[in-house]
Amino acid sequence: MTGQNTVFRKNFSLIVAFLALITAVLVVGLVVGYQFTSKSVENEFSSKKTNVADQTIGPYLDLYKNKIFEINLYSGLLDSASAAYYADSVFRNYPFVNKLVFFQIVVSARGRYMGNNLKIEAHSVFEYYPHKKYFKKSRLEDAANQNDFRQMAERLNSYVARYDTLRGPGPDQQAFFYNTRPGKVSFLNIPSNADLKAYHDLLKGAGSSEAFYKQNMMTFYLEPTKVKIKNVHPELYSSVSIRQVSYDPPDIDHTKILTDEVPLPGAFSDYKLYFSSPRDYLNSEVYHRFLPIAGVLLLIYSVLMLIGWLIYRNLSVNMKLFKLQYDFINNFTHEFKTPVSVIKIAGSNLKGDNELTDRQRKHYGKILDEEADKLNELMNKLLSFTQLENKSITIKRDKVKIESFVKGYIDTFKIKYPQFKLDYAIDPEARFFYTDTVLMGSVFQNLIENAYKYSHPDRKELFIKVSLEKRNIVFSFIDKGIGIPKNELNNIFRKFYRLENQYNQNGSVGLGLAFCKELVNFLDGDITVKSRVDVGSEFVVTLPYES
Structure with missing residues (x-):
């Protein structure tokens, strides 16, 4: 049986080696999975900041592309009261607008600001503020107002000079009527094609000197720090703030704190979104994402362990069955061999040439009878066992x-x-x-x-x-x-x-x-x-x- 034990030991060693291998693979998989998850979280920290920026500046883009453009609907006929109503809706929906200046503009053949024969002037100027039920009439002589008006008047004059009366407005028409600078946006309602042709005639000196046309212009003063930050990824960013572009906090240990930034567009171009998260804060997200990976790896490991255990059990059972069969053959052979040997010896003595006494014959007969009973008992036990297993008794x-x-x-x-x-x-x-x-x-x-x-x-x-x-x-x-x-x-x-x-x-x-x-x-x-x-x-x- 020594040889069989050696085979079993070799098989057992193989199972141990298999279990050690999959355990090592599990450990490596957990380490690699954790590092991959950690790197993935850091990459998302850099990539998903644009999502936060898009959500944060969404109201500004809505103001710029939709709300401001509503001025066009009035076709230059806004007055101070209707402008106040419009301003109130702006302040209510866009809290980062802290001031609105309304210009009632007249375009004619005479006026203070002119380009060639086209004359543009501000008839009146009004200022509106949030959380105030009144507005005040301002003066064009105010430096800021004067500068805003002059820039927009020059834009209108330039556009009219380039206007093609046969082809109509070009695809870049709207850009001429927006004037975006850090902290504010000015918009002049876009004239109709008929008005643009009339302006073009005035510019060329062909229009009526008595004709005049109304335009509305508004300047929106914006406060970037009042923009509501929408941190759509709180799992990545513990802090998101609006800072000036030049902001650079000193003494930051980048091995412990991750930082990043996104510049803001348009009127907010002097500012940026500043992101920061301690690495300990990100570790919780790493663990949260790593747990399913670890669970899957542990499940695979458990399945492989189960397979290994089943293989070991199968080998163990097979070896035990082999040993049982081997022992059975040896023992059964011995159990048969001993009575057979005794019977053969007794038979040889009985048929020998030497004369036997009655006592000797009886003795050999008794031996034959006893050994035959042993063989019969053994055979009956095997037969009965088989019958019991087959339920045939x-x-x-x-x-x-x-x-x-x-x-x-x-x-x-x-x-x-x-x-x-x-x-x-x-x-x-x-x-x-x-x-x-x-x-x-x-x-x-x-x-x-x-x-x-x-x-x-x-x-x-x-x-x-x-x-x-x-x-x-x-x-x-x-x-x-x-x-x-x-x-x-x-x-x-x-x-x-x-x-x-x-x-x-x-x-x-x-x-x-x-x-x-x-x-x-x-x-x-x-x-x-x-x-x-x-x-x-x-x-x-x-x-x-x-x-």
């Missing part, structure tokens, strides 16, 4: 007197083994029960025989106790034998399995207890064992009780 239940049944086997074994101490005790209420006497007798024979065989020479004792428990009858076989190791208790009822001990050196087929279990199960019962090494064992047979 019919149970014949007879009413049996319990005391007579038990005492009969005790008396038989006392005659067979005079030094064997046997005793019994029977519950007074347990008088009769129904069973198959042949099958039950085989159980008794095997358990009593084992109690004698596996006991020390000076402690060959067995006590049989019969009791009633609920609807069951219980037979307890209590010996003072060598006992069974705890780790072997689950194996002793397996077919062809035998314990290695000093009383089993000559081998056995390993069918005795397995045969008992099959018999008891066939009788709808159960057999269990409790044992302590060098103290003894107790085999308990539990059967349904029918009195």
Whole structure:
């Protein structure tokens, strides 16, 4: 068997190597997965800032592209009251607008600001403020107002000079009527095509000197710090603020804090969105994203571990089965070989040339008879075992007197083994029960025989106790034998399995207890064992009780 053990050790080493390999792969996978997740979070810190910027400047873009353009709907006919109403809606929806200046402009052939023959002048100027129910009339002489008006007047004059009366306005028409500078946006309502042709005529000196046209211009003063920051990725950015472009905080340890920035467009071009997050803050997001990856890796690892365990169990079972078969062949061969050898020797003596006395003939005849009985018993046990497994035996239940049944086997074994101490005790209420006497007798024979065989020479004792428990009858076989190791208790009822001990050196087929279990199960019962090494064992047979 040494060779087989070596094979098993090699297989076991292979399993250990496999488990070590997948464990190492798991550790590497967890480390790589964590580093990949950490790097991914850092990359998103840099890439998703534009999402925050887009959401934050969304109201400004809405003001620029939609709300300001509503001035066009009035076609230059806004007055101070309607302009106040419009200003109120701007302040209400765009809190970063902190002032609005309204210019009522007249375009004619005469005026203060002119380009060639086109004359543009501000008829009146009004200022509006948030959270105030009044407005005030301003003066064009105010430097800021004067500068805004002049720039827009020059834009209008330039556009009219380039205007093609045959083709109409070009695709870049709107750009001429917006004037965007840091902190403010000016807009002049876009004249209709008819007005642009009239302006063009005035510019060329062909229009009526008495004709005039109204235009509306508004300048929106913006405060970038009042823009509401929409941090749509709070998991990445612990702090988002609006800072001047020149802002550069000193003494930042970039190994502990990540920072980034996005410049703001248009009227906010002097400012930027400033992002910062401590690395500890990002670690929580890293862990949050890493957990599913770790879970998947652990699941794969568990599956591989299960596969490894199944492979090991399969190898272990196969090796144990191989060992059982190997032992069975060896033991079975030995069990057959010994009687056959004895029979052959006795037969040779009987047929020899030497004359034998009557006593010698009787002795050899007895040997032949005993050895033939051993072979027959062994063959019958194998045959019965096969029949039990195939359920091909019919149970014949007879009413049996319990005391007579038990005492009969005790008396038989006392005659067979005079030094064997046997005793019994029977519950007074347990008088009769129904069973198959042949099958039950085989159980008794095997358990009593084992109690004698596996006991020390000076402690060959067995006590049989019969009791009633609920609807069951219980037979307890209590010996003072060598006992069974705890780790072997689950194996002793397996077919062809035998314990290695000093009383089993000559081998056995390993069918005795397995045969008992099959018999008891066939009788709808159960057999269990409790044992302590060098103290003894107790085999308990539990059967349904029918009195």
